[in-house]
Amino acid sequence: xxxxxxxxxxxxxxxxxxxxxxxxxxxxxxxxxxxxxxxxxxxxxxxxxxxxxxxxxxxxxxxxxxxxxxxxxxxxxxxxxxxxxxxxxxxxxxxxxxxxxxxxxxxxxxxxxxxxxxxxxxxxxxxxxxxxxxxxxxxxxxxxxxxxxxxxx
Amino acid sequence: xxxxxxxxxxxxxxxxxxxxxxxxxxxxxxxxxxxxxxxxxxxxxxxxxxxxxxxxxxxxxxxxxxxxxxxxxxxxxxxxxxxxxxxxxxxxxxxxxxxxxxxxxxxxxxxxxxxxxxxxxxxxxxxxxxxxxxxxxxxxxxxxxxxxxxxxxxxxx
Numbered sequence: 196x197x198x199x200x201x202x203x204x205x206x207x208x209x210x211x212x213x214x215x216x217x218x219x220x221x222x223x224x225x226x227x228x229x230x231x232x233x234x235x236x237x238x239x240x241x242x243x244x245x246x247x248x249x250x251x252x253x254x255x256x257x258x259x260x261x262x263x264x265x266x267x268x269x270x271x272x273x274x275x276x277x278x279x280x281x282x283x284x285x286x287x288x289x290x291x292x293x294x295x296x297x298x299x300x301x302x303x304x305x306x307x308x309x310x311x312x313x314x315x316x317x318x319x320x321x322x323x324x325x326x327x328x329x330x331x332x333x334x335x336x337x338x339x340x341x342x343x344x345x346x347x348x
Numbered sequence: 349x350x351x352x353x354x355x356x357x358x359x360x361x362x363x364x365x366x367x368x369x370x371x372x373x374x375x376x377x378x379x380x381x382x383x384x385x386x387x388x389x390x391x392x393x394x395x396x397x398x399x400x401x402x403x404x405x406x407x408x409x410x411x412x413x414x415x416x417x418x419x420x421x422x423x424x425x426x427x428x429x430x431x432x433x434x435x436x437x438x439x440x441x442x443x444x445x446x447x448x449x450x451x452x453x454x455x456x457x458x459x460x461x462x463x464x465x466x467x468x469x470x471x472x473x474x475x476x477x478x479x480x481x482x483x484x485x486x487x488x489x490x491x492x493x494x495x496x497x498x499x500x501x502x503x504x505x
Contacts, residue, residue, distance in 0.1 A: 205359050214366040221373055240388065241484035243440075247492040248389035304390060312418075313483050314476035314503050320393070335392060340484055342387035 236260055236271065241309040242341040251304070251339065257294050258339075259287075259319050261307035268308075268315035270322075284318055291326035299332040306339045391487055394469070394499035411469035412450070413501070414443070416486045418477040426486065432463060440485040447493030466494050473501035 235258055260271040270277040270287050273294070277287040291303065303323050307316040320336065327334045410431055417425035426443050428435045433450060437443040447470075452462035470490045474483040483500070490498045 203359075205361075207361055208363075210363050210366055214370060217370045218373075221370075221377060225377060241481045243481075243485045243488035245492065246389050246488055248391045248488070251388040251390045302390075302392075305393075307480050309479070309481040309484070311480045312476060313474040313478045313480055313500075316480050316483075317476075317500070317503055320500055337390040337392050338484060338487065340389050340391065340488070342389045 235306065236262065238262060238306050238308050239310065240306060240339050240341045246340055246342050248340055248342075250342075251337075255298065255301045256304050256337075257291070257298070257301050258304045258306050259291065259323060261305065261311060261316050261319050263308040263311050263315075268311055270319060279315070279318060284322055287319075287322045288325045288329060291323055292329040295326060295330035295332050295334060299330065299334075302335040302337050303327075304337045304339050391484070391491060391498075394497045409469055411471040412447075412464055412495075413471045413473055414447075414486050414490065416472065416474045416478045416482055418475055419479055419482055424478075424482050424485075430464070440482075440489050443486065444489035444492045447490055447495065451494050453494075464495075466496050468495065468497065470495045470498045471501045472498065474503060476503040478503075 238260060257272070262269045262271060268279050270279065270283070272287065272290050275290060277283045277290070295303075305316065305319050305323070307319065323334065323336050412428070412430040412433070415425075415427040415429065417427075423438070424440075426437050426440075428437065428443070428446055428450075430450070435446050437446050450462050450464055452465050472483060472486050472490065474486070487498060487500075
């Protein structure tokens, strides 16, 4: 009986460090996901019939959102809000330019509410152009729309 | 059963609870980060400083201008202006057809048909009170017609 006990070896896998590491990785990925991929606000984008546009794709892009709030327009970039008055537009230009300096290759997308008039969206186009000049880069400006059902993308 | 294992001499004990915890956490993480974005499409815009050319002696092409006014009911005033061309299509479908006719290489007699090449600048000039939907519809018509250099003009220009 004594000799049989001596032959028994117990393999006890210690999973605690593995779980610690998994938790650390989860925290890391959650933080990175929040920083890299901004959550785009749901905007009723224009929906042209038979849209002849390219899919937006999953590539990195800088979105300038033009939202309709109580009958007027509000710009947002990366969750930051900007008014449509002169100081607000100045801040918008600086914010876009700052992002373009860190990532000069990503296209800048205009995501505007389809119910807004052109004069409300136009400052966003000029702000991107001014930011491009400020950052010393040549950006690709894109206009976002929704692919209508039944049309060809 | 335990007795058999004990006799064989090796006992592997795996704690499954933390493993399942982690799996659940990963599941929650992916559920939270998944994006249910609708089919978003993009039109590439030509920058307004297109007119500046490196060669000061090079001829600057006059753009084909599409003026879009404010919508009244179902009707949107559209005016297509270019050298040797002035048309007022009544819808965005008609605008796409007009622009296709004006593009060289689009018709059956590809060599001669149309005044403008696909790279010819096209300027969408919406009025200030023109809806963004209509402005994008006009842009879409130009893209459908096969033009590649399309930009937005300043309102009132």
